[in-house]
Every structure is written in C-alpha cells, then in structure tokens.
Amino acid sequence: MANALIAIEERLYAQQGVLAGDVWHEWEVDARVEETEDVATFLLRPADDTPAPDFRPGQYVSVQVELADGARQIRQYSLSRAPGSRLRSITVKRVRGQGSPDGEVSRHLHEHIRVGDLLRVSVPYGDLVLDHLDAPLLLASAGIGCTPVLAMLEHLAQEGHQGPVTVVHGDRSPADHALRTDHVRLAEKLPDAEAHFWYEVPEAGQPANRTGLVDLDGITVRPGTHAYLCGPLPFMRAVRAQLLEAGVRPADVHYEVFGPDLWLASS
Ligand SMILES: Cc1cc2nc3c(=O)[nH]c(=O)nc-3n(C[C@H](O)[C@H](O)[C@H](O)COP(=O)(O)OP(=O)(O)OC[C@H]3O[C@@H](n4cnc5c(N)ncnc54)[C@H](O)[C@@H]3O)c2cc1C
Structure with missing residues (x-):
C-alpha cells in the first residue's frame, strides 16, 4: 500500500516536471513553536545550498521520517506560511489515538524532532491554491x-x-x-x-x-x-x-x- 502511494506521488511529481531525484531534500529545523497543547510549528531551512523551491499558498509538502523500528513513513503537511522567505513552515497536530494507536508520524515529529534536526521534505505540491483573486x-x-x-x-x-x-x-x-x-x-x-x-x-x-x-x-x-x-x-x-x-x-x-x-x- 505504502509503495503504491509513493509510486502515485512520484507520477504526480513527474507530471509537474519534477525529476525523481529532485523530489526530496534535507531541511534543518530552524525553530519549533508550540502552538497549542497538541500542535507544533516546525520552521525549516534548506540543509544545504539548494535553493528552496517556490510554492503557491495552499500547497503542501511530504515529510519522510524514519520511525524507531526503522520503518520509513511519509505524510503530507500544508505549508502554513506564505512564500517569500527561505524558511518553510509546517504546523503539525499530534494525532492521539482514542482507543486506537497514536498517529505514527505526527507523534514522531512531536516527540523527537527538535531544533537542529534534519527532515527529509519533498518539493511542494497540491491544487488547492488561490487562483481567483478577482472574485470575493x-x-x-x-x-x-x-x-x-x-x-x-x-x-x-x-x-x-x-x-x-x-x-x-x-x-x-x-x-x-x-x-x-x-x-x-x-x-x-x-x-x-x-x-x-x-x-x-x-x-x-x-x-x-x-x-x-x-x-x-x-x-x-x-x-x-x-x-x-x-x-x-x-x-x-x-x-x-x-x-x-x-x-x-x-x-x-x-x-x-x-x-x-x-x-x-x-x-
Ligand atoms: C494534502 C494534505 C495536507 C495535510 N496537512 C496537514 C497539516 O498541515 N497539519 C497536520 O497536522 N496534518 C496535515 N495532514 C494530515 C497528515 O498528513 C497526517 O495524515 C496526520 O499527521 C496523521 O498522520 P500520523 O502518521 O500521525 O497518523 P497515522 O499513523 O496515519 O494514523 C492515523 C489514524 O489512524 C489510526 N490508526 C493507526 N493505526 C491504527 C490501527 N492499527 N487500528 C486502528 N486505527 C489506527 C490512528 O489512531 C489515527 O487516528 C495533511 C494531509 C494531507 C493529505
């Protein structure tokens, strides 16, 4: 299932003209802000000199993490600040399992990811973008x-x-x-x-x-x-x-x- 989803995602990036090798980059956590008891914002900056890819407000990135058992998991997080800065911002709600297991990736990000840590983040993607600025x-x-x-x-x-x-x-x-x-x-x-x-x-x-x-x-x-x-x-x-x-x-x-x-x- 996970591989099928990853394959679909790679096809989508290809349709956008993004080569497979360009999809993922390392980003360093520049700051972490606790927004509420269950929500944290991670401000990210490119870990190397790669220019931060442009994005449109409303788009999201995929974030890939390695969990304690070695499994790699990917989840999507919307960019929560406007373009125009070298920093990118994702705001993650910790999913608490009520009777079922806690959400794997959101829990991992909340419990383990701190300033200075690296995250593997995809180029931005998504169709929910402001396209009708002349309309109410x-x-x-x-x-x-x-x-x-x-x-x-x-x-x-x-x-x-x-x-x-x-x-x-x-x-x-x-x-x-x-x-x-x-x-x-x-x-x-x-x-x-x-x-x-x-x-x-x-x-x-x-x-x-x-x-x-x-x-x-x-x-x-x-x-x-x-x-x-x-x-x-x-x-x-x-x-x-x-x-x-x-x-x-x-x-x-x-x-x-x-x-x-x-x-x-x-x-
Ligand atoms: C385009 C897009 C943008 C998004 N933007 C954001 C964003 O900006 N911020 C944000 O916080 N989230 C966002 N999300 C949601 C995010 O991608 C994740 O889905 C979310 O963080 C949960 O992932 P997780 O790994 O923590 O939970 P998962 O591990 O995927 O678990 C999800 C749910 O399934 C339940 N579950 C897991 N295993 C079992 C089991 N064995 N039996 C029964 N139940 C189980 C868990 O209890 C939990 O309720 C976005 C999603 C998309 C598609």
Missing part, C-alpha cells in the same frame, strides 16, 4: 485545516489584496485553535475582510451564535464567491451544502481533505 473569497477551515488558509491569508496581506474576503473557522475551543493570533491578525490586515470563529467550548464573552459548529446562516456570501475549504469531511460537507444553497457554483468550491479523498465516494 471565502476561506473556511476547521481544526488543523487552518494551515493552508493561514498561508493564503498571509499571502493576501503581503500582496495588499483589496477585494472582499470572508474568513470562517471552527475549533473545539480558543485554546485548541492553532495559529489563532495569526488567523485574527492577518484577517484584520485586509481592508475588506471579515472573520468569524466558532468554538464548541466557548470563551467568556463569545456571542451565542458563534458557539458550536460553523454555520454560515447569517454570514453574507457575495455573488461570484470562490470558496476554499479545508477541514474534516463533515465540516466540509456542511459548509459546501450551505454555500451551494447561498448560490455558490459547485465548481467554485475548492477543497482539500487531509487524508484519502473519500468525499465523492461516500456522498
């Missing part, structure tokens, strides 16, 4: 699905984006909301943006209509909106349904699933 944008995420959205928001802020942007995010609680300060700060930098956050476990002073799961009822969805969604499948199904009800064209809802894409198969 809606950037919706839940949980650790905020990572590509943060890169998009930072990019829009850096570029001085003037168009309307609606930011929507749901999380268990403010304390669980990784990159929360940046999420708020970057939305505030945009001249025509509004941000809405929902928490299942609310904080003091939070309006009642922002308690619970993300609900677009009452949020203005402008005509011609292009929506970018990233989060768990139930979240994306619910938000997509509300967007279609609000008149967004199915083709204008762009999404990324942090795992096998079972959306179409199971809907």
Whole structure:
C-alpha cells in the first residue's frame, strides 16, 4: 500500500516536471513553536545550498521520517506560511489515538524532532491554491485545516489584496485553535475582510451564535464567491451544502481533505 502511494506521488511529481531525484531534500529545523497543547510549528531551512523551491499558498509538502523500528513513513503537511522567505513552515497536530494507536508520524515529529534536526521534505505540491483573486473569497477551515488558509491569508496581506474576503473557522475551543493570533491578525490586515470563529467550548464573552459548529446562516456570501475549504469531511460537507444553497457554483468550491479523498465516494 505504502509503495503504491509513493509510486502515485512520484507520477504526480513527474507530471509537474519534477525529476525523481529532485523530489526530496534535507531541511534543518530552524525553530519549533508550540502552538497549542497538541500542535507544533516546525520552521525549516534548506540543509544545504539548494535553493528552496517556490510554492503557491495552499500547497503542501511530504515529510519522510524514519520511525524507531526503522520503518520509513511519509505524510503530507500544508505549508502554513506564505512564500517569500527561505524558511518553510509546517504546523503539525499530534494525532492521539482514542482507543486506537497514536498517529505514527505526527507523534514522531512531536516527540523527537527538535531544533537542529534534519527532515527529509519533498518539493511542494497540491491544487488547492488561490487562483481567483478577482472574485470575493471565502476561506473556511476547521481544526488543523487552518494551515493552508493561514498561508493564503498571509499571502493576501503581503500582496495588499483589496477585494472582499470572508474568513470562517471552527475549533473545539480558543485554546485548541492553532495559529489563532495569526488567523485574527492577518484577517484584520485586509481592508475588506471579515472573520468569524466558532468554538464548541466557548470563551467568556463569545456571542451565542458563534458557539458550536460553523454555520454560515447569517454570514453574507457575495455573488461570484470562490470558496476554499479545508477541514474534516463533515465540516466540509456542511459548509459546501450551505454555500451551494447561498448560490455558490459547485465548481467554485475548492477543497482539500487531509487524508484519502473519500468525499465523492461516500456522498
Ligand atoms: C494534502 C494534505 C495536507 C495535510 N496537512 C496537514 C497539516 O498541515 N497539519 C497536520 O497536522 N496534518 C496535515 N495532514 C494530515 C497528515 O498528513 C497526517 O495524515 C496526520 O499527521 C496523521 O498522520 P500520523 O502518521 O500521525 O497518523 P497515522 O499513523 O496515519 O494514523 C492515523 C489514524 O489512524 C489510526 N490508526 C493507526 N493505526 C491504527 C490501527 N492499527 N487500528 C486502528 N486505527 C489506527 C490512528 O489512531 C489515527 O487516528 C495533511 C494531509 C494531507 C493529505
């Protein structure tokens, strides 16, 4: 199974014109930031003089680690900061097994990877990229699905984006909301943006209509909106349904699933 997935990935890189020998490079952990109890950001810089490959906000890299038993495992992590610096940033949620084993790679990264360690990281890849900057944008995420959205928001802020942007995010609680300060700060930098956050476990002073799961009822969805969604499948199904009800064209809802894409198969 793992080999089949690796073969598929190599074919995808080949389609992008990336030679097999160019896919993987060593990156050194330059800094590690504990974002929440279960989420850490790893800032990476090339371990040699290889120029850092360019990427588009929303794209991800594959990270290859060697586990304690010698097995090599590969997982994908979205780049959580905008292009424009030699550093790359991934923000990883530790997957805790509730009744089943802990997630192998996220646990390894959290428990073993520190400043100065090397990680084997692929060139960037992925189709969830901001392509419709003339349209009203809606950037919706839940949980650790905020990572590509943060890169998009930072990019829009850096570029001085003037168009309307609606930011929507749901999380268990403010304390669980990784990159929360940046999420708020970057939305505030945009001249025509509004941000809405929902928490299942609310904080003091939070309006009642922002308690619970993300609900677009009452949020203005402008005509011609292009929506970018990233989060768990139930979240994306619910938000997509509300967007279609609000008149967004199915083709204008762009999404990324942090795992096998079972959306179409199971809907
Ligand atoms: C395009 C893309 C971008 C992504 N971006 C991010 C990101 O920015 N940040 C982020 O944190 N994640 C991201 N992910 C998810 C990430 O790639 C991993 O899937 C995630 O870190 C879990 O990997 P893991 O090795 O820790 O868990 P795994 O070992 O793969 O385990 C996953 C789940 O399976 C369960 N499990 C494992 N073994 C068993 C078993 N024997 N029986 C029953 N259950 C079992 C575990 O309990 C766990 O719940 C992204 C994924 C994709 C596809």
